[in-house]
Amino acid sequence: MTALDCNKCWAECLDVAVEVALKAGKLVQVAAKQEKNVSTKSTPTDLVTEADQQVEDLIISTLRDRFPSHKFIGEEASAAGGKCLLTDCPTWIIDPIDGTCNFVHSFPMVAVSIGFAVNNELEFGVIYHCFDGTLYTARKGHGAFCNGIRIHVSKEKDVSKALILTEIGAKRDQDTLNIFSGNIMKFLSAPAHGIRIIGSSTLALCLIATGSAEAYYQYGLHCWDIAAAAVIIREAGGVVMDTSGGPLDLMSRRVVAAGTNEMANYIVHQLQPINYERDDIDQGVQK
Structure with missing residues (x-):
């Protein structure tokens, strides 16, 4: 072809x-x-x-x-x-x-x-x-x-002027919740303008693409949560990457998205990771 x-x-x-x-x-x-x-x-x-x-x-x-x-x-x-x-x-x-x-x-x-x-x-x-x-x-x-x-992303680089979105994920054991709340505290202490959780990863990511929020991060989402949204954010001028700062790995169950590289890299360097098994493990998806 x-x-x-x-x-x-x-x-x-x-x-x-x-x-x-x-x-x-x-x-x-x-x-x-x-x-x-x-x-x-x-x-x-x-x-x-x-x-x-x-x-x-x-x-x-x-x-x-x-x-x-x-x-x-x-x-x-x-x-x-x-x-x-x-x-x-x-x-x-x-x-x-x-x-x-x-x-x-x-x-x-x-x-x-x-x-x-x-x-x-x-x-x-x-x-x-x-x-x-x-x-x-x-x-x-x-x-x-x-x-x-x-649509176009926000070009804000300063986290003190940012609205940041995230999701909780399915794991609710005490250690996971401690890390989750600790990550939120870091951004609230920055201080970011605010943190929002709306309960839909795909729609939260679309809000990054429209410039309604500056950054998004999550551990525990799946490839179907990020695939469509990643294209939308990139084509709106934003960045989508792994929480390590490397390229997006669709099967890794973790992501950082933002309107600017500066904002994305700031988020990356603040996060304490939460471990989830990959989507492409041999026995299929394990939630």
Whole structure:
């Protein structure tokens, strides 16, 4: 396939991703008004509903019909023992309902996230905010958009003027909570303008892309939480990296994102790490 052919093909894939994200979002909206059958995965705070599986089935079946040779990484399939293996093959990375706890409580920060990678490189991302209808899209080399309008990150470099976002993660043992609260205290003592936790990694990362916040960090998220958002942030002019300061490792379950390198590097140097097993371990995802 020539470069021109690839360009046309990935553009078509992006168009289909937008269509299926909107369709999935409508399913989430309907499910949000119904009684929810809630169960847990690895911990009492790691929630899953029937809607998670239904939405993922809708997304994957639709995409597989259009692109039968492509590979898929989905949150619920991975939770059931499927492997998270990113190869050179075109691969869709899907979070059917990001913010499941929010969804259960009708807290309006819930999103459908669809990322796409080729040759181990993220090509495009689509994130749909199910409750307010906001659509974020980006393709490598083509910019990032919110409802069709170009978006840009904040260029603030001074942490004392920053709003920082994070998430708690599923692990709630005392040692993990001590590290988590200790990291927050470092930024509050900087002092940053504030810390926010909204319960949806993908939407928090989109807020970095729009310049509504300056930085984001998290330990314990998964590849489907970051794949689409990483493209959106980069195309909005921001940076996405590993918490060590190195390049982003999609399977590492840790990330720092910011509008500027200076802000990202400041965050990196303040963090005490929290250890989670990788997404691509042999036995599949372990929560």
